[in-house]
Amino acid sequence: MTDRAFPPRAWLTAFLGIARRETLRFVNQRGRFLAALVRPLVWLFIFAAGFRAVLGLSITPPYQTYVLYEVYVTPGLCAMIQLFNGMQSSLSMVHDRETGAMRTLLVSPFPRWFLLASKLVAGVLVSIIQVYTFLAIAWFWDVQPPIWGYLAVLPALILSGMMLGAMGLFLSSAIRQLENFAGVMNFVIFPMFFASSALYPLWRMRESSTLLHDICAVNPFTHAVELIRFALYLQVNWLSLGVVLGCLALFFGGAVFMYDPSKGLLARRRGKP
Amino acid sequence: MSSAALDITDLSHQFGRRRALDQVSLVVPRGNFTALLGVNGAGKTTLFSLITRLYDNRSGRIRVAGHDLRQNPAQALARLGVVFQSRALDADLTVRQNLSYHASLHGIGRHQAKGRIAQVLDQVGLSQRAGDRITALSGGQQRRAEIARALIHRPDILLLDEATVGLDVKSRAEVLALTRALIADHGVSVLWATHIMDEIHPSDDLVILHEGRVLRQGRAGDIAGQAGLTRTFLDLTGVSA
Known part of the structure; x- marks a missing residue:
């Protein structure tokens, strides 16, 4: 029997294998790609056009001047793509657990944190492809940030995608059955999206309700949106960066704990891991 | 290094208050076909989940090809091949x-x-x-x-959890024959969990698991004796035919 200690190359092989599998599944499910793209485009083409007439926007950082509502809403829609992608990954984890495919991953000799991190990063890569496709289409709709913004937004997309993906991973460990996923839509995705700065600036919220404004201000999704928004205009929102990094650590730590064979809930209750 | 492909000592596991495995000890020798026989709910799948580290064992010890699963999970898992009861493809x-x-x-x-x-x-x-x-x-x-x-x-050892469930007679026979051929041709060890007695040869090693406890362990032919495996199993477990 040969020595089975893993050289660095083996770790890379394992990561690439997981990334390839996620990409293949994505490619095989063309409907998923279309749905991921159609959703924000409907918001941009229809919702934003309607709101443009009723919602006046004063100058709000990072914008230097008045902007069209379509321009304002685009970073929020980028984050929405990532939010839905994170939830899709979560759904896929629950599905894998129900079908048994998850076991193939979990019985790998690599540490579980590494397997989860690889799956997380692979999912984020897929979401970034979706976001850039959306931004390319939005460019023809007169949403044209500085050209370097497209590059500067990449690290922001990676971090926000990781945070939202880690949240999906964490949720997947707590969801027992696919049927429960509708609850996630109602209690996680929609509140997170609507109670954020994705669709309207926070000062607008304060005009309506201070409480709602405060809820939006502590919503991690707001900070994912603002991180993307500022990066797209070549600026860094340090508060949002800190919140996104903190939430990423919290959600991923929670997911690793929940999937740990000795500590997490899976170990304490009978069920399909 | 242990001569056993799989060596389990005093393994217990609980789900809440329900004890799923109770002081289970068993050995799968290298290059051997070992059948793990038990009715549904006997604890076979829980045992497999612990061996594959889907859950950690809190008491007892599991060694795979000489590697302790708790102390050296990477080495132990690298030597395990698993076919789960539910499809995992x-x-x-x-x-x-x-x-x-x-x-x-x-x-x-x-x-x-x-x-x-x-x-x-x-x-x-x-x-x-x-x-x-x-x-x-x-x-x-x-x-x-x-x-x-x-x-x-x-892998050094192949674990198959009810691998023939849901298959027709021909496919069942093919899967079983293939598994036995792997032992003969490649020297891999096999732990074959089943509730179907026809799948067990008298020359196989046999572990009878019932309500989380090992009731008998040894050569299948010896355990079966004159009464035959079915009668012996029913007498041991108290399960009605």
């Missing part, structure tokens, strides 16, 4: 893509994996179906693909 992918994915989860590079995939598919007789999606395979072929997947990293 990705239906969206082809047979080859599934095997390639599994190879990468063991750190086997693409070039090396390519050769091994061809080899294991040949072993299980699925070379012609490598490019087919899993959903295009029959139940028996899917089981053989799962065995190929479990073999790709060349």
Whole structure:
């Protein structure tokens, strides 16, 4: 029997294998790609056009001047793509657990944190492809940030995608059955999206309700949106960066704990891991 | 290094207040077919979940090819090949893509994996179906693909949890014959969990598990004695025929 200690190359092989599998599944499910793209485009083409007439926007950082509502809403829609992608990954984890495919991953000799991190990063890569496709289409709709913004937004997309993906991973460990996923839509995705700065600036919220404004201000999704928004205009929102990094650590730590064979809930209750 | 492919000592596990395994000890010798016989709910799947570290064992010890699963999980898991009771292949992918994915989860590079995939598919007789999606395979072929997947990293021991459940008689016989051939041709050890007594030969090692406890362990022919395996099993477990 040969020595089975893993050289660095083996770790890379394992990561690439997981990334390839996620990409293949994505490619095989063309409907998923279309749905991921159609959703924000409907918001941009229809919702934003309607709101443009009723919602006046004063100058709000990072914008230097008045902007069209379509321009304002685009970073929020980028984050929405990532939010839905994170939830899709979560759904896929629950599905894998129900079908048994998850076991193939979990019985790998690599540490579980590494397997989860690889799956997380692979999912984020897929979401970034979706976001850039959306931004390319939005460019023809007169949403044209500085050209370097497209590059500067990449690290922001990676971090926000990781945070939202880690949240999906964490949720997947707590969801027992696919049927429960509708609850996630109602209690996680929609509140997170609507109670954020994705669709309207926070000062607008304060005009309506201070409480709602405060809820939006502590919503991690707001900070994912603002991180993307500022990066797209070549600026860094340090508060949002800190919140996104903190939430990423919290959600991923929670997911690793929940999937740990000795500590997490899976170990304490009978069920399909 | 232990001479056993799998060595389990005093293993217990609880789900809440329910004790699923109680002081289980068993040994699977190298190059041997060991049947783990028990009715549904006997604790076979829980035992497999602990051996594959889907859950950690809180008491007792599990050693795979001499490696303690708690102290050295990477070495222990690298030596295990597993076929779970429920299908664990990705239906969206082809047979080859599934095997390639599994190879990468063991750190086997693409070039090396390519050769091994061809080899294991040949072993299980699925070379012609490598490019087919899993959903295009029959139940028996899917089981053989799962065995190929479990073999790709060349494990010392193969665990099969009710691998023939849901298969027709012909497919069942094929899967069982294939598994026995792996022992003869490649020296792999097998722990075969089942509730079907016809699948056990008198010369096999046998462990009878019931309500989380090992009731008998030894050569199947010796345990069966004059009464036969079915009668002996029913008498031991108190299960009515």
